[in-house]
Amino acid sequence: MNYRHAYHAGNFADVHKHVALVAILLHLRKKGKPFAIIDTHAGGGLYDLAGPEAVKTNEAGEGIAKLRGAPVRTPALRCYLEIVDAFSDRYPGSPLIAAQLLRERDRLIAIEKHPEEFESLRRALAPFRNAHAVCGDGYRQLNALLPPPERRGLVLLDPSYEETDEMETLATAFAGAYRRFPTGIFPIWHPLKVKSRIEAFAGELRSAGPLKLLSLTIDVDHTDSSGDRLSAAGVLVVNPPHGLDLEMEAASAEILPLLARGAGASAMVDWISPPR
Template identity: 45%
Template structure:
């Protein structure tokens, strides 16, 4: 309950996660049928990068600050950077869109967004952010209970974003268990699970747990900006994607190296691979 994302908004992990999220949403928009987005750890939706908490850490300077106002390092960043620029029409970077704002920017009239946030203050802020928006529903709830309550969606197509703060020591295990339960309820949905790269052994255990569930068609995408020589800092960011859109793997193999070159200062790299192929 103590985690507040404002301290980290717009950092390299956000950039990687949200750039991939925007690509998935762009793919969902390509078909006329309606879709639903379920965001299980929604936060407050939009972040003021000039606020005291954001200025205290200045993590955005190594993330979106390296991209905003500069030529895009790759064309596939267009959906993501377009959403950021839409919140900053004067050309000065102040507001950063969290995943709720990114998803809302991609919705059409027939689409729907379900936002879940456990922190009571953040949930109130989120409800105020989307007050009167008929395409958006906000719930104060535990993320893993929400997977049971809101799946499968009536639209039959869409995306589930599971993006925990990783405050709990068993979060990787909860993430794998939550995915398995959600996939049983809705096996055709797209799932994007974010995870931090601090201790590589923990990541391997998580990926092994997901593989053992037998869920097919699981893609792994990772971006690191520090050498993985310590578990005391955030060295990188990963996304485990179930039922990824067609050609997303190829697009990420082009995008992530370009994004790494634009963000990295001390090392790292990028990787895209299949954890489990399609049956």
């Protein structure tokens, strides 16, 4: 195992992805009917921003640290910052952020493959009665978990892209998951280095069926093409809730100036397959 999210927790890409996650969960909470959240690549759940990994990269210093105390207006961004600020020098990952937004009858299933990360995840989720940590392969677990009995919810697919064929694996797993749960909301995180690769990936996702697909991207340093350090990333959202596009435009307009490393920084919200 090479990838450890502790080096990257709270960076610009986490901020952008987690704001989108919160925005979607706030939509799901608008209706009384319970929902399920499945986080297929959950990570360790809670990260020490004063620990050696975070200090070494300073990615959180250029990410979440820039937002602390900022006077933000967009509801999803405010909610995200309220959750994150409660952890001060630690950063909550996607399962812990999601767990804070569960209501009495909602459920979270968070899957992590690597035993050490899983142990941390298990501890982070222990206080939440309706959050379950599972040690296993997130792609494989999907078969058994979908459709959820609630018939409402989201499946976050957030792999570390350690394998060169990860996009193909993900697209195949998504096709099966979408067949089982065509009304689910699927946020899929991706790094953004080569635009044509993401376009091809989005094309593969679309071949799963007549889905709605929204692309949310952030590029904090347009001039950085060195490839050493991530400077652009995105979330492809299958079946985004109505209004997510406008909310993420507003949230992105607030976070971009805080996270930008260069003058060419940008954040985009684009429909790849709009609602009909």
